[in-house]
Amino acid sequence: MSTLAVAAPSTGLARRFANLLYRRPTLLLFLLLTPPLLWLGLIYLGSLFALLVQSFYSIDAFSGVIVREFTLSSYAQLFTPANLDIILRSVLMAATVTLAAAVIAFPIGYYMARFAGPRLKALCYLGVMLPLWSSYLVRVYSWKLILAKEGILTWVFDQLHLSWLLNALLAVPVIGGASLSVSYLGTFLVFLYVWLPFMILPIQAALERVPGSLIEASADLGARPWLTLRKVILPLAFPGVVAGSIFTFSLTLGDYIIPGIIGSSRFFIGQAVYAHQGTAGNIPLAAAFSVVPIVIMAVYLAIARRLGAFHAL
Amino acid sequence: MVTAVQFNAVSRHFGAVRAVDNVSFEIEDGEFFSMLGPSGSGKTTCLRLIAGFDQPSAGEILIHGSPATGVPPYERDVNTVFQDYALFPHMNVLDNVAYSLMVRKLPKAERRRRAADMLELVQLGGFGQRRPAQLSGGQRQRVALARALINHPRVLLLDEPLGALDLKLRDQMQVELKALQRKVGITFIYVTHDQVEALSMSDRLAVFSDGRVEQIGRPQDVYEHPASEFVARFVGVSNVLSGQAAERITGSARAFAIRPEKIRVVGDHEALGPEHCLVTGRVTNSQYLGASTRYAVTLDGGGELILVQQNMRRVTTYDCIACDTLVRLGWYRDDVEWLGGSTAASRGAAT
Numbered sequence: 154m155s156t157l158a159v160a161a162p163s164t165g166l167a168r169r170f171a172n173l174l175y176r177r178p179t180l181l182l183f184l185l186l187t188p189p190l191l192w193l194g195l196i197y198l199g200s201l202f203a204l205l206v207q208s209f210y211s212i213d214a215f216s217g218v219i220v221r222e223f224t225l226s227s228y229a230q231l232f233t234p235a236n237l238d239i240i241l242r243s244v245l246m247a248a249t250v251t252l253a254a255a256v257i258a259f260p261i262g263y264y265m266a267r268f269a270g271p272r273l274k275a276l277c278y279l280g281v282m283l284p285l286w287s288s289y290l291v292r293v294y295s296w297k298l299i300l301a302k303e304g305i306l307t308w309v310f311d312q313l314h315l316s317w318l319l320n321a322l323l324a325v326p327v328i329g330g331a332s333l334s335v336s337y338l339g340t341f342l343v344f345l346y347v348w349l350p351f352m353i354l355p356i357q358a359a360l361e362r363v364p365g366s367l368i369e370a371s372a373d374l375g376a377r378p379w380l381t382l383r384k385v386i387l388p389l390a391f392p393g394v395v396a397g398s399i400f401t402f403s404l405t406l407g408d409y410i411i412p413g414i415i416g417s418s419r420f421f422i423g424q425a426v427y428a429h430q431g432t433a434g435n436i437p438l439a440a441a442f443s444v445v446p447i448v449i450m451a452v453y454l455a456i457a458r459r460l461g462a463f464h465a466l
Numbered sequence: 467m468v469t470a471v472q473f474n475a476v477s478r479h480f481g482a483v484r485a486v487d488n489v490s491f492e493i494e495d496g497e498f499f500s501m502l503g504p505s506g507s508g509k510t511t512c513l514r515l516i517a518g519f520d521q522p523s524a525g526e527i528l529i530h531g532s533p534a535t536g537v538p539p540y541e542r543d544v545n546t547v548f549q550d551y552a553l554f555p556h557m558n559v560l561d562n563v564a565y566s567l568m569v570r571k572l573p574k575a576e577r578r579r580r581a582a583d584m585l586e587l588v589q590l591g592g593f594g595q596r597r598p599a600q601l602s603g604g605q606r607q608r609v610a611l612a613r614a615l616i617n618h619p620r621v622l623l624l625d626e627p628l629g630a631l632d633l634k635l636r637d638q639m640q641v642e643l644k645a646l647q648r649k650v651g652i653t654f655i656y657v658t659h660d661q662v663e664a665l666s667m668s669d670r671l672a673v674f675s676d677g678r679v680e681q682i683g684r685p686q687d688v689y690e691h692p693a694s695e696f697v698a699r700f701v702g703v704s705n706v707l708s709g710q711a712a713e714r715i716t717g718s719a720r721a722f723a724i725r726p727e728k729i730r731v732v733g734d735h736e737a738l739g740p741e742h743c744l745v746t747g748r749v750t751n752s753q754y755l756g757a758s759t760r761y762a763v764t765l766d767g768g769g770e771l772i773l774v775q776q777n778m779r780r781v782t783t784y785d786c787i788a789c790d791t792l793v794r795l796g797w798y799r800d801d802v803e804w805l806g807g808s809t810a811a812s813r814g815a816a817t
Contacts (some may be wrong), residue, residue, distance in 0.1 A: 369539070372539040373539050373544075374566035374617070375566050375569040376566075377618070382568060384565075
């Protein structure tokens with residue numbers, strides 16, 4: 154009797170459709186993948202390609218009209234001292250932020266992955282993610298208040314009788330300034346704060362995948378904790394550090410809001426792109442500027458690959 | 467004899483859980499010592515205490531006579547073969563094996579040479595350049611062994627090292643491990659839940675239950691003279707009879723154990739002397755196992771016995787005793803193992 158029930162033809166359109174998909178898995182795959190592939194391929198990569206094309210056009214100096222002829226003049230402009238300055242400044246800032254974020258994120262991620270119990274871990278996740286839920290602008294402006302000359306940080310330093318330290322820091326040539334909110338130091342702090350979660354989460358995820366027995370095995374074979382960190386934990390967590398640094402590095406490299414609000418009003422790449430495509434209307438140069446982070450990231454990933462960052466993946 | 471490892475009233479409590487509870491024993495130098503028990507019985511915790519991954523809540527552990535409390539794993543002359551092997555996935559096999567030599571900053575050429583020798587010893591010569599992921603389970607196990615042995619530790623700890631292997635390979639590795647231990651002459655402390663492994667390889671073994679040691683002895687002692695009902699049931703299969711059922715057979719209500727292979731089916735007209743116990747019962751189940759047949763028999767006087775008969779000649783269905791057949795069973799009185807005190811007997815009588 155039961156065999157009859159199984160063999161009975163399925164009724165209903167939804168059921169017949171479901172059975173069709175069961176018989177033709179490739180059709181299912183096609184239906185599932187087409188929308189995201191269209192999005193990724195056409196809109197995302199397409200616009201990137203359009204940008205690349207734009208960067209090879211030039212702008213007529215008199216009329217301000219874009220000349221649609223292949224030229225490398227926009228790229229040549231990148232190498233003028235003023236623009237090179239912008240690129241160098243952005244890259245240095247992104248590198249410093251990335252390095253500092255990695256140094257701060259590693260112990261936090263390590264604690265979350267290895268020591269925190271389930272409750273505490275949930276709390277840590279919340280603590281790391283919570284800032285991401287509120288508006289980025291609100292947070293940056295809050296930092297402006299914190300870092301201002303009359304701000305809370307100055308007050309704290311005052312109360313601790315450490316004003317001399319703050320003043321010494323602000324007196325350092327390039328990175329200092331009248332107050333933290335108008336110095337590179339301030340820009341750096343805010344960048345570090347804003348992008349830190351993007352470093353913590355991948356590092357934590359990578360450390361979570363390192364079996365505890367590997368760390369015990371290393372100790373068992375005579376390695377002290379520092380050597381275990383260098384020879385076992387860091388190499389295995391390296392993909393996570395690279396993933397996190399891709400976020401912090403590229404996000405810092407392209408950001409135009411933070412340096413506009415906090416810091417010495419000298420341009421970063423993002424601001425240059427914004428200015429050139431907006432007020433100046435020089436889309437080719439803006440496009441050329443936006444290619445810079447892409448190239449830098451490509452070089453960076455190639456180096457990371459050489460270093461074996463993806464061996465353990 | 468020199469004592470390799472000594473436990474003096476060692477406890478390890480995790481909150482309210484007594485993982486190891488007031489355990490004392492000694493392991494001699496050069497001995498193959500097994501810690502046998504079901505999961506959660508405290509055997510792995512004991513191993514971790516010896517390795518130094520964990521510290522006792524109370525009591526003292528001596529390794530080669532010196533107190534181990536507070537000594538970190540990297541300062542103990544003890545190496546471990548982990549249950550999951552714990553091979554470093556980002557290093558090739560040679561670097562894995564040479565890891566402890568690298569830690570000791572030996573010259574690179576010597577590290578290479580000694581690691582290659584060690585791989586040769588575990589029959590993995592020529593596998594040095596592979597990554598752990600490219601090896602089979604059995605090969606990984608050998609690499610883990612080589613890595614732990616390269617430093618000539620005085621004690622080697624093995625945490626269920628054969629657990630992940632299939633049956634054939636496990637049998638083969640049991641023989642090889644024992645041979646290797648004889649060859650290198652190192653104290654092996656072997657944790658397992660598999661009684662066959664423990665019996666076949668150990669010089670002595672400790673049976674763990676609920677954080678306590680139930681019995682320590684040579685495999686023959688533990689199997690033939692189990693100290694408690696738990697040991698009788700956990701190491702091999704035992705028929706444990708107590709209360710009235712026992713009284714009808716032996717004349718005493720005291721609980722006793724009899725091994726299935728020591729019981730035989732007695733012919734209808736065969737007479738047995740007073741050195742035998744004789745019972746009658748009805749076959750309730752028979753399982754053909756190839757080399758042997760296993761019967762469950764419900765006794766006329768109450769209680770049930772399992773017995774195993776070797777299939778010495780080829781078996782046809784005709785030879786097997788069918789269910790519901792009445793049988794006479796006999797065994798030597800000497801083969802009976804009396805269990806515990808009166809508590810076991812009263813417990814048996816109550817049920």
